[in-house]
Amino acid sequence: MRVTEDDLHALMLRSLDGDAQAYTALLTGCQYWLKRFFDRRMTGAQADDLVQETMISLHSKRSSYDPTRPFLPWLAVIARYRWIDALRKTARANETELHDDTGIDSDEDVVSAQLGVMRLLDALKPTQASVIRMVKLEGLTIREAAEKSGQTEALVKVNIHRGIKRMAALVESE
Amino acid sequence: MNMNTQNLIEQLSADLRPVTPIRPFSGVALVLITALLVALCTLVIFGGRADLMAGTPNPIVVIRGSLLVLLGLATSIAAARAARPTHGAGQNGWMWALAAALVMPLVAAMLFCYHLLTATPFKHGDMDFGYYAHCFGISVTGALLIGAGLTLWLRRGAPVNSVRAGWLVGLASGSFGTFAYSLNCPSNSIYYIGLIYSLAVGVCAVTGRLIVPRIIRW
Numbered sequence: 001m002r003v004t005e006d007d008l009h010a011l012m013l014r015s016l017d018g019d020a021q022a023y024t025a026l027l028t029g030c031q032y033w034l035k036r037f038f039d040r041r042m043t044g045a046q047a048d049d050l051v052q053e054t055m056i057s058l059h060s061k062r063s064s065y066d067p068t069r070p071f072l073p074w075l076a077v078i079a080r081y082r083w084i085d086a087l088r089k090t091a092r093a094n095e096t097e098l099h100d101d102t103g104i105d106s107d108e109d110v111v112s113a114q115l116g117v118m119r120l121l122d123a124l125k126p127t128q129a130s131v132i133r134m135v136k137l138e139g140l141t142i143r144e145a146a147e148k149s150g151q152t153e154a155l156v157k158v159n160i161h162r163g164i165k166r167m168a169a170l171v172e173s174e
Numbered sequence: 175m176n177m178n179t180q181n182l183i184e185q186l187s188a189d190l191r192p193v194t195p196i197r198p199f200s201g202v203a204l205v206l207i208t209a210l211l212v213a214l215c216t217l218v219i220f221g222g223r224a225d226l227m228a229g230t231p232n233p234i235v236v237i238r239g240s241l242l243v244l245l246g247l248a249t250s251i252a253a254a255r256a257a258r259p260t261h262g263a264g265q266n267g268w269m270w271a272l273a274a275a276l277v278m279p280l281v282a283a284m285l286f287c288y289h290l291l292t293a294t295p296f297k298h299g300d301m302d303f304g305y306y307a308h309c310f311g312i313s314v315t316g317a318l319l320i321g322a323g324l325t326l327w328l329r330r331g332a333p334v335n336s337v338r339a340g341w342l343v344g345l346a347s348g349s350f351g352t353f354a355y356s357l358n359c360p361s362n363s364i365y366y367i368g369l370i371y372s373l374a375v376g377v378c379a380v381t382g383r384l385i386v387p388r389i390i391r392w
Contacts, residue, residue, distance in 0.1 A: 018192035027183040052182055059186045061332035063193040077259035078284045081334045093203065 008071040010015050014060065027055055029100035030075060046086065054082045084168050087113035120167045128163030131156045196246070201254030201327045202247075208323045209246065209350035212316040213357060220312065220358045234362050238278060238371065239353055245275040246349030247374075248310050253324060253342035257331025268342065275375070281355035282368025302303045309355055313374035317351025321382060344382020347373035 008029055014022035032055050038047035057078050065074055117137070121129040127149070134145040135156070146153045223385045225231050248271035288294065324343050333339040361367070 014192065016193055016195060018190055020187045020190050023190045024183060024187040027186060031179055031183070041321035048179070052179055055182060055186065057180070057332070057392065061259075062329065063194055065197050066258050066260070067195055069260070074259055077334055078332065079258070081332075166349070 003032075005070055008075075011063075012065060012071050013067055016065070016067065027058075030055065030058065033072070033075065034079055037076070038083065040084070049161070050079075050082055050086055053086075054079045057082055085152050085169040087164060091103055091168065092162050120170055121163075123170055124158075124163050124166055127151065128159045131159045132163045135160060196255035196257055196259065196331050198251065201257060201324065202250050204327050205246070205250040205320060205324050205346060205350065207255075208320045209254035209316075210320055211355065212351065213354040216312060216316065216354045218356055220376065222357050223360060226357060231360050232261070232368070235356065238367050239273045239350065239356055241278065242356065242371070242375075245271045246353060247271075248347050249342045249346035249349065250324070253328065253346055256281055256333045256335065256339045256342065257328050259332050259364045260336050268345075276372075279368040279372040281342065282364045285364060305360075306366075307357055309361075309370050310374050310377075312355040312358070313352040313371075314378060315351070316354045316375070317347040317378040318349050319347075321347030321386070325389055326388050328386075329392075332392060333390050336391050337383065339390060340383045340386035341379055342382070343386045344379035345375065347382065348378025351388065356379070 008026060011022045011026035011029070015026050031051060034051040035047065038050045038054075041047070042050060054075075058075065061078065065071070121132060124132070130149055131145050133152065134140040134148060135142065140148065142153050142156050145151075146156045149156065151159065223225075223231070223235065226235060245268075252266075252268040322341050324346060328339060329344065352371050355374075356371070362390035
């Protein structure tokens with residue numbers, strides 16, 4: 001289903017007045033837009049989670065919408081905020097295992113996501129980028145990455161943490 | 175459509191209530207009203223400068239007050255605008271106000287260097303910092319009240335750059351808090367203003383940067 005900016009804007013104005021029917025239509029329209037947005041940036045289950053988290057944010061922060069401005073840029077900013085927040089949480093958790101990719105819908109989305117990640121990795125220090133590639137993309141354990149890169153295990157964790165944090169900052173500044 | 179998401183949409187729709195969009199104007203108005211109350215309290219509790227009360231303020235009082243109000247107003251507007259997520263709208267006008275406010279400490283630093291290089295003695299009172307704790311305390315206490323109000327107001331919105339918003343809240347509250355104190359401050363020294371006023375605003379800005387993002391994150 002494809003809805004236009006004008007449709008979403010009109011639905012949002014009615015939603016602010018408490019029209020539940022318009023709100024359902026609005027959220028349904030947003031769901032498809034958000035799915036495309038996050039599929040280009042995250043993998044399967046993470047993208048689905050972010051779609052729902054963004055809808056909850058849209059709901060709780062709907063009073064921050066400026067009725068005189070277009071709707072989709074506002075939604076995009078909220079979606080990006082949730083995405084950056086998810087990247088930060090990943091950096092904090094310092095997870096080591098790869099996430100399940102089974103929910104990916106199309107090869108195009110996977111390629112887009114990987115291209116985006118590669119571009120961000122190029123902006124990092126080589127020591128950070130190499131261990132993020134090994135652990136996050138190739139699936140090596142921290143120990144294996146440490147042996148392969150010549151860094152200590154602690155340094156690998158620090159470089160992953162700092163690298164992902166830097167990637168989040170780069171995304172935020174774009 | 176994902177069934178979980180469909181359930182979520184139904185729940186959110188059932189929970190829908192009419193809301194009034196927040197307006198940055200209300201945030202700025204809140205800051206101005208709080209700042210006015212803080213200034214009035216300062217005048218009532220500590221009294222105003224004699225020249226100010228007589229309606230013939232020393233020019234430096236007018237200049238420093240104007241710079242602080244300008245900075246406070248510009249940063250309050252930027253902070254209030256931050257409550258609404260926007261894309262691509264530049265909101266860096268407050269930086270010009272900050273640059274203008276930095277003139278006082280810069281002039282103080284240049285004059286200080288001049289004194290050092292030429293071995294010119296300081297005028298009496300130039301380096302009298304005996305009441306700096308009093309000045310600093312009043313400025314920061316006033317700023318805390320103003321900053322708390324603006325932070326709580328910002329929580330209603332959706333600031334996407336919480337770090338920037340924290341700086342702005344700190345600068346806005348520090349500027350107005352220091353302005354409130356400046357109505358009582360007996361000093362006319364550029365050194366005093368350049369150092370103590372800048373320190374008060376700077377400490378408030380750093381405090382805002384450290385505390386506010388944790389409160390307004392959503």
